Amino acid sequence: xxxxxxxxxxxxxxxxxxxxxxxxxxxxxxxxxxxxxxxxxxxxxxxxxxxxxxxxxxxxxxxxxxxxxxxxxxxxxxxxxxxxxxxxxxxxxxxxxxxxxxxxxxxxxxxxxxxxxxxxxxxxxxxxxxxxxxxxxxxxxxxxxxxxxxxxxxxxxxxxxxxxxxxxxxxxxxxxxxxxxxxxxxxxxxxxxxxxxxxxxxxxxxxxxxxxxxxxxxxxxxxxxxxxxxxxxxxxxxxxxxxxxxxxxxxxxxxxxxxxxxxxxxxxxxxxxxxxxxxxxxxxxxxxxxxxxxxxxxxxxxxxxxxxxxxxxxxxxxxxxxxxxxxxxxxxxxxxxxxxxxxxxxxxxxxxxxxxxxxxxxxxxxxxxxxxx
Numbered sequence: 001x002x003x004x005x006x007x008x009x010x011x012x013x014x015x016x017x018x019x020x021x022x023x024x025x026x027x028x029x030x031x032x033x034x035x036x037x038x039x040x041x042x043x044x045x046x047x048x049x050x051x052x053x054x055x056x057x058x059x060x061x062x063x064x065x066x067x068x069x070x071x072x073x074x075x076x077x078x079x080x081x082x083x084x085x086x087x088x089x090x091x092x093x094x095x096x097x098x099x100x101x102x103x104x105x106x107x108x109x110x111x112x113x114x115x116x117x118x119x120x121x122x123x124x125x126x127x128x129x130x131x132x133x134x135x136x137x138x139x140x141x142x143x144x145x146x147x148x149x150x151x152x153x154x155x156x157x158x159x160x161x162x163x164x165x166x167x168x169x170x171x172x173x174x175x176x177x178x179x180x181x182x183x184x185x186x187x188x189x190x191x192x193x194x195x196x197x198x199x200x201x202x203x204x205x206x207x208x209x210x211x212x213x214x215x216x217x218x219x220x221x222x223x224x225x226x227x228x229x230x231x232x233x234x235x236x237x238x239x240x241x242x243x244x245x246x247x248x249x250x251x252x253x254x255x256x257x258x259x260x261x262x263x264x265x266x267x268x269x270x271x272x273x274x275x276x277x278x279x280x281x282x283x284x285x286x287x288x289x290x291x292x293x294x295x296x297x298x299x300x301x302x303x304x305x306x307x308x309x310x311x312x313x314x315x316x317x318x319x320x321x322x323x324x325x326x327x328x329x330x331x332x333x334x335x336x337x338x339x340x341x342x343x344x345x346x347x348x349x350x351x352x353x354x355x356x357x358x359x360x361x362x363x364x365x366x367x368x369x370x371x372x373x
Contacts, residue, residue, distance in 0.1 A: 003071050006053035014067070018058060025054035061229040061249065069317050118145070118237035118246035125218060125230070125250050129257035133289045133314055136220045142248070143213045147238045148204035154241070155197045155208035162195035170194040193241060209238050218250055222315040223265060226254040259287060265323025267313045272330045273297060288312045288325055295327070303331035 007014050010024040028050040030036070037043035056062045125138050147153035156162050164170040168187035172194035176183050186192035200206030216235055224230070229251050236246025254262075261268040271286060281299035285292050288309070295309065306328050313323025337345065 004049070006057055006066060009049055009053040010057065012057075021054065021057050025050055025058075062231065065228065116240045117243050118239040120236045120246040120249055122249045122251065124253060125220070126253045126255060127220065127224075128255055129260060129262075130289050132220075132224055132254060133222060135222050138218050138220060139215055140218060140250075141213060141215050143211055145209040145237045146212050146214075148201060148208055148210050150203040151201035151208060153208040153238070155201055155204060155206040157199040157201050160199045162193075163198050165190035165194055165196050168194065208241065216248065218248075220252070221317070223317045224252055225262075225264075225317075226252065228252050260289075262314070263326075265314045265316045267323065267325045268328070269325060270328045270330050272332050273301075275331055275333065278303070278329065278331045286327065289314070297329070301329055303329055305329045 007016075010021060010028065012021055012024045016024075029047060032043045032047040032050065034044055034047060056066050121142060121144055123140055123142060125140065127136065127138075148155070151158060154162060165172075165187055167189040168174050172187055172190065172192045173184050174187050176185070187194070190196050197206045201208070204210050216232070218230065218232060220230065229249050232248040232250065234245045235248035238245055259269060267289060269286070271284070273282070273284060276282075277284065277297060278301045279299070281297055281301070283294050283296050286295045286309075289312065295307075297307070301307075306326050309325040309327065311322050312325035315322050334341070
């Protein structure tokens with residue numbers, strides 16, 4: 001079944017602000033929350049659909065790709081969720097400290113907060129102009145926090161367990177009263193976890209995470225453009241208390257080419273040709289992204305005329321076909337002539353005066369009419 005437009009899913013306009021998008025998602029998530037609709041499969045699917053739409057539209061890079069390329073563009077960093085728990089982890093800022101926390105205890109059932117999802121990391125990948133024509137893999141080295149193997153990410157010394165927080169009695173939240181009003185907030189002692197580390201792991205010092213250097217292989221899709229951001233899911237920092245990793249955001253930079261320029265999937269090239277080649281027609285050798293090839297210039301080609309080599313551009317990001325190579329003809333006027341060349345050109349010039357081209361005749365007639373008034 002085809003996916004619905006994300007703006008339609010959230011019921012917002014395409015020019016909506018980030019705050020309007022967040023409010024619309026908040027309203028839908030409250031309506032379709034699984035704890036409010038137990039056993040309702042349709043409500044759960046609507047809940048997931050809204051989360052997927054919000055996951056794309058709340059992120060500036062994903063939203064830009066989606067606006068330009070639709071659902072294919074959002075695949076640069078999938079916003080799909082395999083289950084409801086992933087949604088609570090990904091959007092803990094919404095499900096923890098808001099009306100959801102008060103109604104549903106911070107997400108599902110209990111008030112105890114799940115560990116916070118790991119932070120996203122950012123890197124820059126630089127590609128040569130021609131590399132983008134095909135799928136390419138790049139290996140980057142990064143340093144990130146990963147789960148401690150000694151304590152399995154709990155932060156507690158092996159053989160021990162975290163103990164119940166004495167301030168919130170394991171609830172993860174505390175209540176404060178002011179007159180007739182009561183306010184529920186995350187426990188300041190355990191940060192909403194409901195547990196505290198009394199005997200810390202000696203390797204990670206109780207944090208549950210250790211910094212490590214990793215080599216990550218990034219697969220770059222063909223046709224990606226300069227300035228785009230590639231999202232690699234799950235390759236960011238490890239989450240707290242066993243929560244999911246964050247993502248790795250790769251900003252793509254493409255080196256300029258000495259001959260080619262780019263316009264979307266099309267490649268643009270200025271080709272210098274001689275006067276005789278343009279007038280008489282010729283077969284010339286031109287460079288392309290794949291190498292050199294022969295190209296036929298028709299008799300009478302004009303300077304500034306743009307010719308097209310179909311399918312010689314970049315692959316299109318939607319996966320359907322390739323762009324073209326556009327060739328602008330630049331006729332070179334010789335600056336130095338031999339005596340024989342000058343003689344031939346003068347003879348040619350004399351014949352030009354006797355056989356004026358239709359374009360030139362039209363121009364001269366307009367000039368004559370302009371100054372005859």
